[in-house]
Amino acid sequence: MKKTWWKESVIYQIYPRSFRDSNGDGIGDLNGITEKLPYLRELGIDVIWVSPVFKSPNDDNGYDISDYRDIMDDFGTMNDFDRMLEEAHQHGIKIMMDLVVNHSSDEHPWFQESRKSKDNPYRDYYIWKEPVNGEPPTNWGAAFGGSVWEFDEQTGEYYLHLFSKKQPDLNWENPKLRKEVYEMMRFWLDKGIDGFRMDVINFISKDTRYPQGDVVEGLKYGKGSKYFRNGPRIHEFLKEMNKEALSNYDTITVGEMPGVSVEQGKLYTGESRRELNMVFHFEHVGLGDGKFGKWDPKAWKLTELKEIFTKWQKGLETEGWNSLYWSNHDQPRAISRWGNDSEEFREISGKMLATCLHMLQGSPYIYQGEEIGMTNVKFNSISDYRDIETLNAYHDLTDGSLSNEEIFKGIHERSRDNARTPVQWDGSPNAGFTIGTPWISVNPNYEKINAKAVLNDQNSIFHYYKKLIQLRKDNEIIVYGSYDLLMENDEEIYAFTRTLENEKLLVICNFSQETPEFTLPETIQFSEKELLISNYDVNAQQSIQNLALKPYEARVYRLK
Template structure:
């Protein structure tokens, strides 16, 4: 009996690109597909296996491209379909797969389906969306949209309301309609034929909504829909598929990421990323990170999905602040803490995701004027909190800590003007520290954050214990040390990190002094004391 080969995505490391901010090739200040192509050798050198690229489809950009007006065309802002096909080909030459971002819960109101749907109740496309009869001013119910205001929008010529969970320009698709599902499956198969290596499914846990019952995520038919979607599309190729599910817990994650492949390869869940905000309030209401709680949460996902599911490992993405500024130290200990955070994450079971610039230790930005920001969420919060009487210093502290534009400032390639991102005027300002923190400087320094990431990526491919090892949390109640083991049939691996800016004694290390060090962010041998943000991975045979 031959041993079953691991799916490729279990040993893979994924790199996320926010195309608008990655690399501009034509001087218009906006990143584009040719810019990505020009940096493929950099990504190959880093060692990543797949690129998850935020949406590049035609879009009015009401929600940064997550409002799609044509699933089968590239927005001119980013290039042409020929550019996209070239990107797929050039990536394949370097053994890198392209993972597209796919929004299946809603479209743009400028999509041809919705334009037709609004014409009449008898139009064949009308039932592609979620409608309710009513009278103007008498909403079907009091549901609210995520981006503010009611979740219902009146269309006078029809005498009906349509449902939108997000912007008013993002009408929700009606997944109860088999014609909608067929259109979606055909579109996915069309992209698969072009050589796409996978899909990240945006807010996928919301497609089975039942607005009359005020159900948005985890609707009763959700997993029926997902199994049909997978059977009709994903199972026809060797794809990486990841479902974004803010409502995921360890129980339904086992359905999303069932090893039988009936739904997705893995799940994106966010329990660990909301711990530094006040309970019951929103992300702007800050609290210090409850470190012991964080460890226990990560351990829960490691142990409860072991052998029956698969998780995504991430600290950063296009919606989150830079992790070195958030939970590390972006001052004197920037490099040490960036390496420590990477060590803790990449040592766990799951597929690691690196967000562009994370491998350089890029930091949050501190713009001085609200006009320098671009994110509508920041503008709305600033206006609301000023009206509510918050002090300016409180508001700015929240923006500096949690604003999404922290992740969206341009990639810092070198020390030249605008960090080598563009020869024009960038759509959003570059972080002023680009002269010190940039890819050129990092690649030239063998002890840099960049080279540390390269080594972590290599280790994942060299040592099966990273992929298959059983997880055990150590020093569970320790307020400074994050330590755990990963164990398989042949070896035991220790990951030990000081999550603080103080020296801390760690008796645990004395047991591991003779073990082989796989990676260590401090020069020299292990002592009994961990320096600020010191981290190490050791391994020993059984």
């Protein structure tokens, strides 16, 4: 396997609006990121993925871009960005920008021109279709509710938007549009950024026949995803992007790819194919989805999670590369989703989850606040929520599909705003995030859960993450070792090995608050063992043939 810096990196995602406000307007900003770079250096991360900071009317929290070469006023200026980039590099931290090119804002000059007339030079920068019998061209439903088609009276045609109607999809069939995108990417790379996280990048190639979507009983709109996910020209477009915009720079690239399979993942990330370094798949975060997706969540099984992770671990073991994550700006808090956010088990389960993820093969992602043990928030009023997806789901699903109690259960468990409450820096008002009024309320538990508290406690989750990151830097086996699952059918214990030449790691994680027993398989032979890390104080000399595990216990041994 080829060794590269990005395979060996730990990436930290910053959602700027909620990270740190430097000027008291209640909105996190670039100078707030710069201020906290020493904190991130102490944690030990290698790369920051910065969610969009481009000019935007903010319909979808910056994922609707009106100028790809300028900074949103809320976040500061281009000078602020340049200073952040320079200081990050001085701290030995690389910067990965968010590339949002499946769609733009409807306030982007390209779209403003495109909608003026059918013969406008920018018309084909977007996807326009005539009505069919006075109706939208297809029955596809949009990700944020409603139809994917919006009628524009000025020209009497519909434009496509897979997300909000203020996020019209760009037409990647148009070579002029693609050239503009590549020029924009080179603009940022020439500034010195180190790569891109690419938003829903496997949506950019559509089936240009635009067939009708599958009809699902009880749903108003059809499912059109098979006609825009991993479309017919996607590999052609990504190879062209790599050649035109990436190949002359030493970059890290990750594609966000809902609906991607392992076999497709190999095609996207295989080193010889010259497309991307790694992909975000969504298989595990869909566990427990009900009839209405994440809004009526059901119980999930550990065996299901292990099956998904193992499939990707083995599938990309020799070709391609995994990106590893529990949470991000679109997912609920890791501890609340996968662990136990009760006062008794919050920190210990958080350490267990970190152990499991960071010991897998791939590049681990830490979402801001994960390293201090932040949890989901339970706002009682819909007026406290800001996320367009959450607000639209509340509006759509309380219309007879789910009761108010049911929809709030789903919101409390899965809303994207769970990840977007401000980072809890200390126990002062508004958690030290701002001296103003925060754009979204702070989680009330900030007085107990905050960065200042964990920095002062050597046994805290922060220092545990710091140790995990250092272990990765010191042990090639954690990066490059092969993976094998143990105890496949166990519903409480996730155990696996990592193997590199004559060295083996044994990873044992208890995903329950019970006390199951781990039994070492007879196939694992060793003459020496070393306890590398554990989330409880344990006797390092204890036999590992049979271990009665404590609730949410995690241990990692080096075997020789």
